[in-house]
Amino acid sequence: MNQLHIKTMADYMAAGEEPEILFWVGCAGSFDERAQKITRAVATILTNMGIKFAILGTEESCTGDPAKRAGNEFLFQMMAMTNIEVLNAYNIKKIVTACPHCFNTLKNEYPGLGGTYEVIHHSQLIQQLIDEGKLKIENGEAFKGKKITYHDPCYLGRANGVYEAPRAVIEQLDAELTEMKRCRTNGLCCGAGGAQMFKEPEKGNKDINIERTEEALALKPDVIAVSCPFCMTMIRDGVKLAEKETEVQVLDIAEIATKANGWS
Amino acid sequence: MLAQLLFVLISAAAIWLFARNVKKIRRNILLGKDIDRSDAPAERWKTMAMVALGQSKMMKRPVAGFFHILIYVGFVIINIEVLEIVIDGIFGSHRILSFAGGLYNFLIGSFEVLALGVLSACIIFLIRRNIIHLKRFSGTEMKGWPVSDANYILIAEILLMTAFLTMNAADYKLQALGVSHYVKAGSFPISAALASILPDNITALEVIERVCWWFHIVGIFAFLNYIPYSKHFHILLAFPNTWYSNLNNKGKLTNMASVTNEVKAMLDPSFTPPADATPGRFGAKDVTDLTWVNLMNAYSCTECGRCTSNCPANMTGKLLSPRKIMMDTRDRLEEVGNNIDKHGKDYQDGKTLLGDYITAEELWACTTCNACTESCPVNIDPLSIIVELRRYLVMEESNAPASINNMFGNIENNQAPWKYSPTDRINWINQ
Numbered sequence: 260m261n262q263l264h265i266k267t268m269a270d271y272m273a274a275g276e277e278p279e280i281l282f283w284v285g286c287a288g289s290f291d292e293r294a295q296k297i298t299r300a301v302a303t304i305l306t307n308m309g310i311k312f313a314i315l316g317t318e319e320s321c322t323g324d325p326a327k328r329a330g331n332e333f334l335f336q337m338m339a340m341t342n343i344e345v346l347n348a349y350n351i352k353k354i355v356t357a358c359p360h361c362f363n364t365l366k367n368e369y370p371g372l373g374g375t376y377e378v379i380h381h382s383q384l385i386q387q388l389i390d391e392g393k394l395k396i397e398n399g400e401a402f403k404g405k406k407i408t409y410h411d412p413c414y415l416g417r418a419n420g421v422y423e424a425p426r427a428v429i430e431q432l433d434a435e436l437t438e439m440k441r442c443r444t445n446g447l448c449c450g451a452g453g454a455q456m457f458k459e460p461e462k463g464n465k466d467i468n469i470e471r472t473e474e475a476l477a478l479k480p481d482v483i484a485v486s487c488p489f490c491m492t493m494i495r496d497g498v499k500l501a502e503k504e505t506e507v508q509v510l511d512i513a514e515i516a517t518k519a520n521g522w523s
Numbered sequence: 524m525l526a527q528l529l530f531v532l533i534s535a536a537a538i539w540l541f542a543r544n545v546k547k548i549r550r551n552i553l554l555g556k557d558i559d560r561s562d563a564p565a566e567r568w569k570t571m572a573m574v575a576l577g578q579s580k581m582m583k584r585p586v587a588g589f590f591h592i593l594i595y596v597g598f599v600i601i602n603i604e605v606l607e608i609v610i611d612g613i614f615g616s617h618r619i620l621s622f623a624g625g626l627y628n629f630l631i632g633s634f635e636v637l638a639l640g641v642l643s644a645c646i647i648f649l650i651r652r653n654i655i656h657l658k659r660f661s662g663t664e665m666k667g668w669p670v671s672d673a674n675y676i677l678i679a680e681i682l683l684m685t686a687f688l689t690m691n692a693a694d695y696k697l698q699a700l701g702v703s704h705y706v707k708a709g710s711f712p713i714s715a716a717l718a719s720i721l722p723d724n725i726t727a728l729e730v731i732e733r734v735c736w737w738f739h740i741v742g743i744f745a746f747l748n749y750i751p752y753s754k755h756f757h758i759l760l761a762f763p764n765t766w767y768s769n770l771n772n773k774g775k776l777t778n779m780a781s782v783t784n785e786v787k788a789m790l791d792p793s794f795t796p797p798a799d800a801t802p803g804r805f806g807a808k809d810v811t812d813l814t815w816v817n818l819m820n821a822y823s824c825t826e827c828g829r830c831t832s833n834c835p836a837n838m839t840g841k842l843l844s845p846r847k848i849m850m851d852t853r854d855r856l857e858e859v860g861n862n863i864d865k866h867g868k869d870y871q872d873g874k875t876l877l878g879d880y881i882t883a884e885e886l887w888a889c890t891t892c893n894a895c896t897e898s899c900p901v902n903i904d905p906l907s908i909i910v911e912l913r914r915y916l917v918m919e920e921s922n923a924p925a926s927i928n929n930m931f932g933n934i935e936n937n938q939a940p941w942k943y944s945p946t947d948r949i950n951w952i953n954q
């Protein structure tokens with residue numbers, strides 16, 4: 260694994276400098292073992308593209324999203340106001356995050372509480388880098404002739420209308436992008452949103468992630484692409500349960516970009 | 524003369540009754556809490572034009588969409604004919620607008636074609652509901668009244684269209700026979716074919732023509748007064764409902780102002796909340812805790828089930844059905860309204876939306892995925908009701924599943940939903 264040199268906002272402040280962009284890592288990206296790899300992929304892209312970026316490090320806290328969706332508005336606003344205080348103190352203007360839940364909350368719900376920033380999802384950043392000709396992934400040997408399907412996360416897709424940016428990355432590859440019947444506005448949830456990630460499902464006859472993974476596996480893909488750490492967990496569990504983990508990889512858009520470049 | 528008088532009386536009674544029922548619904552809707560949806564009027568008009576007038580979301584399901592548009596266009600255009608019927612009814616005239624000549628003939632001809640279209644679409648819809656048994660029209664909330672309601676509407680439209688075409692057929696024949704009252708006017712591409720099965724006797728034809736005429740117009744008045752009791756009310760409310768729809772990104776939930784005041788006071792002891800801030804209840808327990816837009820949504824719901832058929836919780840066998848959330852809200856609101864009519868404004872019947880209609884199990888199954896709001900053809904938002912009820916469960920009753928309470932505890936204590944130390948946040952760098 261290559262060594263990453265990551266600076267925090269405090270480091271920049273001490274040096275009397277300001278970064279171009281803040282990388283909001285999020286709780287899943289910080290603590291979940293699989294999601295940490297996505298975080299590293301995003302950090303690798305930022306580093307290799309020569310973008311001056313910082314993280315908050317230990318000064319970052321949960322955005323409060325799971326509390327809010329579960330109905331605990333108190334806890335949400337406590338977290339939001341604490342975070343906004345930190346962000347405003349560092350004079351943050353622009354944020355990129357690899358988690359659609361953090362993305363949605365920072366972008367839509369923080370402004371009303373005094374935290375207004377330009378917030379983008381990492382798939383949008385990657386698309387922008389591709390459009391500008393800075394990031395090239397079309398020669399990626401790793402995906403040559405592979406069949407890839409993409410799962411829309413609710414909080415990126417329907418919640419914020421971002422459907423094309425993550426697909427743009429896949430379309431650059433010499434690979435085949437096949438869509439599930441339920442995609443884009445009709446995309447099916449992975450089952451994790453609305454704080455479901457933190458509880459057992461209610462009584463029913465099937466788990467939502469199984470329903471979704473079956474739909475993806477029916478296309479016989481080599482890769483199921485995701486762009487949300489929660490979807491990653493849910494779809495990977497589904498693939499494992501179907502005993503397909505040797506044939507089918509579940510990868511984040513950022514990991515596809517780094518692998519295509521041989522960076523990981 | 525007697526017929527004219529009778530006609531005027533029936534029309535007046537029908538319109539008065541309709542206005543009374545609409546007023547009652549308006550009052551019920553305004554029992555909801557205030558919410559400002561008057562911003563961005565240009566975008567709102569556009570949304571209404573696209574979604575309600577243009578039915579843009581109906582074509583997502585092309586078969587249902589096509590036939591629905593057929594009924595909708597037919598319904599709206601054939602109502603031009605009602606204008607003439609009303610004038611004829613008041614003045615005892617016959618086909619008073621026929622002076623328009625060629626244009627008139629063209630209109631009457633098109634009405635006939637549309638009437639046949641509406642008739643066929645209604646038959647197809649009846650077959651889909653009662654013979655093919657499409658899954659979308661079933662579910663726990665689709666038992667009894669909602670099923671009959673849908674069938675009554677379709678049957679009523681079939682009867683009205685049949686009366687309309689039979690009336691024209693008799694008229695056509697009377698015109699051909701040269702009966703003086705029946706001026707030669709109109710073109711009858713569909714009913715001309717029906718004419719052969721009618722008798723040739725002039726009196727019999729006159730009776731048929733009059734009976735159908737009365738049946739058609741009285742039927743329309745009866746239908747008008749059925750609408751407020753039915754899911755068919757969507758034909759009117761679809762318009763304001765889309766105008767007032769949520770224009771924000773779907774992922775944005777409201778920030779509760781009452782909570783903001785309390786949190787600010789906690790973080791900063793010198794903060795004084797604004798004077799008009801009434802703490803009240805956190806979240807919603809009953810319909811009156813919801814906003815008037817939520818309540819208008821409930822009256823606009825056409826029970827089509829597009830939301831429920833796309834709901835990930837519902838399709839995996841959970842209790843939750845967003846359609847049921849809307850139907851429960853309407854039923855409970857009707858109950859609250861009836862209580863006010865019977866017992867006065869402050870009457871408490873001891874029931875609430877949460878508990879007596881909607882259970883916690885349903886609410887906890889929602890993934891907040893927005894599939895329901897996306898698929899609703901009239902932009903109804905079941906999710907905001909679900910969230911408001913959850914807020915009540917959590918903030919007023921502390922009634923959350925244990926694992927959710929654990930998550931709350933973790934966020935409070937370690938600033939993350941899992942049990943990790945904040946200092947481990949940067950461990951990913953060296954993994």
Ligand code: SF4
Pocket residue numbers: 830833834835836837843844845888889890891892893894895896905906909
């Ligand atoms: S937001 Fe909730 S109710 Fe609506 S479709 Fe998704 S899970 Fe079902």
Ligand code: SF4
Pocket residue numbers: 823824825826827828829830831845846849898899900901902903905
């Ligand atoms: S809420 Fe909308 S989609 Fe759901 S049943 Fe009612 S009208 Fe249909």
